[in-house]
Amino acid sequence: MTMSEPAEVTVAVPPEGASAPLPPPGDPIIEVRGLWSAFPVPGGGQVVVHKDLDLTVYRGEVLTLVGGSGTGKTVLLRQMLGLNTPYKGSVEVLGHPVSELARDGAAARVGMLFQQGALFSAFSVLDNIAFPLREAGTLPDALVREAALLKLQMVGLKATDAYKMPSELSGGMIKRVALARALIMDPPLLMLDEPTAGLDPDSSDAFVTLLRALHQELGLTVVMVTHDLDTLFELSTRVAVLADQHVIIAAPVTSVLAFDHPFIHHFFLGERGQRAMELLRQRRAPAPPAAVPAPKGD
Numbered sequence: 001m002t003m004s005e006p007a008e009v010t011v012a013v014p015p016e017g018a019s020a021p022l023p024p025p026g027d028p029i030i031e032v033r034g035l036w037s038a039f040p041v042p043g044g045g046q047v048v049v050h051k052d053l054d055l056t057v058y059r060g061e062v063l064t065l066v067g068g069s070g071t072g073k074t075v076l077l078r079q080m081l082g083l084n085t086p087y088k089g090s091v092e093v094l095g096h097p098v099s100e101l102a103r104d105g106a107a108a109r110v111g112m113l114f115q116q117g118a119l120f121s122a123f124s125v126l127d128n129i130a131f132p133l134r135e136a137g138t139l140p141d142a143l144v145r146e147a148a149l150l151k152l153q154m155v156g157l158k159a160t161d162a163y164k165m166p167s168e169l170s171g172g173m174i175k176r177v178a179l180a181r182a183l184i185m186d187p188p189l190l191m192l193d194e195p196t197a198g199l200d201p202d203s204s205d206a207f208v209t210l211l212r213a214l215h216q217e218l219g220l221t222v223v224m225v226t227h228d229l230d231t232l233f234e235l236s237t238r239v240a241v242l243a244d245q246h247v248i249i250a251a252p253v254t255s256v257l258a259f260d261h262p263f264i265h266h267f268f269l270g271e272r273g274q275r276a277m278e279l280l281r282q283r284r285a286p287a288p289p290a291a292v293p294a295p296k297g298d
């Protein structure tokens with residue numbers, strides 16, 4: 001992440017998108033075709049970050065974007081939110097050109113949890129969570145507060161946390177508040193930029209467990225950027241690898257591991273990757289059978 005961002009944004013689709021049903025599970029929900037992303041550089045010329053990049057995100061999956069530093073993972077997330085303009089190519093979200101998503105609209109939205117950026121420091125936890133819904137101006141305040149309280153509990157915070165100020169929260173609690181705020185309008189799509197960055201191992205594990213539960217319970221489609229292999233292995237149903245200005249492979253992690261590319265060797269098969277995979281294998285291994293006492297008298 002190279003840009004400073006708010007902790008989350010909620011992007012509303014236009015009214016016709018709001019009434020349209022979601023595609024069935026497994027159908028495309030985001031389609032990126034022939035995408036070029038470029039930025040001007042001081043003194044003239046431009047830097048091309050993506051070149052002819054294709055990517056499809058399917059409803060219900062947890063797709064993790066990985067790639068070396070500066071390969072354009074965050075820019076790709078921003079393209080999928082309509083926050084960056086493609087130099088060439090198209091991005092469609094929920095069947096609409098992404099440029100329409102940024103317009104004010106109704107119910108179907110994308111929740112975004114940015115890596116950096118803070119909660120509104122002058123607002124309580126509850127007011128931070130309620131902010132997008134209050135801004136939408138569609139519900140009376142009592143209902144907005146009720147919805148925010150529900151989301152507070154959904155992310156594992158207590159009702160007594162509602163009136164705390166951000167300065168009183170741990171890093172893990174701040175992430176949870178930002179997540180509750182990203183989910184306040186029940187978006188079908190959730191984007192996460194380095195969701196566990198800056199958390200200690202226990203808080204990180206707890207946040208991953210929460211994300212997994214929410215993904216399953218709410219039927220969310222999740223697109224995530226992470227450098228953290230534990231998070232990647234625990235959550236991803238597919239992994240898309242950015243290298244050489246495009247997506248070189250988007251597949252379940254076992255297929256990605258078998259793909260021959262220097263970044264994949266370095267990222268997954270180095271010491272760090274092996275350690276993360278070993279931990280995952282241990283966690284997923286069936287519990288050993290209870291020891292059977294030797295029969296007496298034999």
Ligand SMILES: Nc1ncnc2c1ncn2[C@@H]1O[C@H](COP(=O)(O)OP(=O)(O)OP(=O)(O)O)[C@@H](O)[C@H]1O
Nearest residue numbers: 001002003039049068069070071072073074075076
């Ligand atoms: N608004 C901008 N203006 C100019 N260059 C930009 C802009 N946004 C991004 N870039 C450039 O695009 C490239 C990709 O940036 P991006 O933040 O997407 O990388 P990343 O893959 O997320 O990296 P990291 O893993 O280090 O966070 C970088 O070279 C960055 O400097």
